[in-house]
Amino acid sequence: MEKIRTLRGFRDIFGEELGKFKRIEQAFRKYSARFGFREIELPILEKTELFVRSIGDTTDIVEKEMFTFMDAGGDSLSMRPEATAGMVRSYLQEGLYATERMTKVCTIGPMFRHERPQKGRYRQFHQIDVEVFGVKEPLVDAELILLVRMLLDELEIRRYRIEVNSVGCKMCRESFRRILIDFFETRKDELCGDCLRRLEKNPLRIFDCKNQQCIGVTADSPLLFDSLCEECKDHFDLFRQYVAGFGVDIEVNKRLVRGLDYYTKTVFEITSDDLGAQKAFIAGGRYDNLVEEMGGPATAGIGFAVGVERLAMLLPPGEAEPGTECFFAGIGDRARDYLTTLLKRCLTEGIPLRYAYEAKSLKAQMRYADNLKCGFVLILGDDEIDRGTITLRDMTGKSQDELPLDADTIVNTLKKRLSGQAPALSTRDG
RNA sequence: GCGGCAGUAGCUCAACGGCGGAGCAUCGGAUUGUGGUUCCGAGGGUUGCGGGUUCAAGUCCCGUCUGCCGCCCCA
Numbered sequence: 001m002e003k004i005r006t007l008r009g010f011r012d013i014f015g016e017e018l019g020k021f022k023r024i025e026q027a028f029r030k031y032s033a034r035f036g037f038r039e040i041e042l043p044i045l046e047k048t049e050l051f052v053r054s055i056g057d058t059t060d061i062v063e064k065e066m067f068t069f070m071d072a073g074g075d076s077l078s079m080r081p082e083a084t085a086g087m088v089r090s091y092l093q094e095g096l097y098a099t100e101r102m103t104k105v106c107t108i109g110p111m112f113r114h115e116r117p118q119k120g121r122y123r124q125f126h127q128i129d130v131e132v133f134g135v136k137e138p139l140v141d142a143e144l145i146l147l148v149r150m151l152l153d154e155l156e157i158r159r160y161r162i163e164v165n166s167v168g169c170k171m172c173r174e175s176f177r178r179i180l181i182d183f184f185e186t187r188k189d190e191l192c193g194d195c196l197r198r199l200e201k202n203p204l205r206i207f208d209c210k211n212q213q214c215i216g217v218t219a220d221s222p223l224l225f226d227s228l229c230e231e232c233k234d235h236f237d238l239f240r241q242y243v244a245g246f247g248v249d250i251e252v253n254k255r256l257v258r259g260l261d262y263y264t265k266t267v268f269e270i271t272s273d274d275l276g277a278q279k280a281f282i283a284g285g286r287y288d289n290l291v292e293e294m295g296g297p298a299t300a301g302i303g304f305a306v307g308v309e310r311l312a313m314l315l316p317p318g319e320a321e322p323g324t325e326c327f328f329a330g331i332g333d334r335a336r337d338y339l340t341t342l343l344k345r346c347l348t349e350g351i352p353l354r355y356a357y358e359a360k361s362l363k364a365q366m367r368y369a370d371n372l373k374c375g376f377v378l379i380l381g382d383d384e385i386d387r388g389t390i391t392l393r394d395m396t397g398k399s400q401d402e403l404p405l406d407a408d409t410i411v412n413t414l415k416k417r418l419s420g421q422a423p424a425l426s427t428r429d430g
Numbered sequence: 431g432c433g434g435c436a437g438u439a440g441c442u443c444a445a446c447g448g449c450g451g452a453g454c455a456u457c458g459g460a461u462u463g464u465g466g467u468u469c470c471g472a473g474g475g476u477u478g479c480g481g482g483u484u485c486a487a488g489u490c491c492c493g494u495c496u497g498c499c500g501c502c503c504c505a
Contacts, residue, residue, distance in 0.1 A: 060503050127505060283505060307505030362463045370465035381463060
């Protein structure tokens, strides 16, 4: 029989990595709530058209990276490749624009893109997504930067860079697009193949090219940033001013562009050199036209997404907390009978009690208890039962004494010893 | 989608084209019922999968799947 394994780019997430996921979620929930974000769960499957209209039909994501298929009713469906499209759909469908003046929502969950996997890039990956609808003022742009900063501080991540830029409004972009194409047409012979393709599709992305010669060309090229309209320029200046007020360090990168069509004005990207090729782990920006383009009222929007797998790679390994569990080692049938009474009491009283299901030698049981890093072992054999006692061994202190064989006494003693043993339990965030 | 490297025990890796191994981990033992260190022992493999070359293939060739690195793209 051939073993069945996960699909390419799909993985089981467990153990240490899952622990990091949980820490990230916990830190995120703490701060998102503090900033006034409501959590929402969105469908994974949506009509393909949702993504085509929002992300853009010429983007790589939509052109070749979506898991798309026909359902039995003949509709074209797609697994969501990102969250913003669904957030906008939900905002409109639930009529939030009519019931509140401003909406802050967030979600967390799996996204799907049919890309070639490599480290930090999977076909099913997870994003934390944050969106604000109905605020055009740059104060909210800065607030999102502050949220990112507090989240990373909470997770004790220090080595990263926040790069920001403005890609202008529709008008800046339209007029600049022509200037840019005219410029690159004169230097066409110096551009790489990819960039020639970009020139047709999305000339702004030529600024992203890593080819030295292309970088040389763009060094001479006019920049969108320098031809922003007054409004966009003021918006960006205010944004920077507010960020400075929050005391967060950012770098303006006039070459920073985004791959999705809907971005306007503020865009940002948080990168780390500890990640390898896929080094952006948080990115986002403003999309002031998207809601209207999706059939809603003219509504400003801004948001960002966190790549959970990439962020998890930056986290230090979580420290284990040994010694917080107890083990029952029994010898003989009488001890085994007593286990059922004691086990139920312990589990009810909140004491994690471990034991071996099979009858094993005491030595083997002790080894098992040690392996499980149990702080205390209860030893019960015929000798103890005849005396009406039970032995309690402290595994770290290597000392042991006998208690009366009485469930109340045992439970109370264990509670006392465990809380004295592991003060970390009470200082740890729940 | 393109280019390159790799795949051997649960994990990390050895093995000139010639009997598939080690360390770690797991399990058991070291005189009566006491863990970690030490010593002894055991189990564990269709060498990713499928073809081909050869007297003989983990090893060479082709295909395929998967992972990794880079490109592309993006979080």
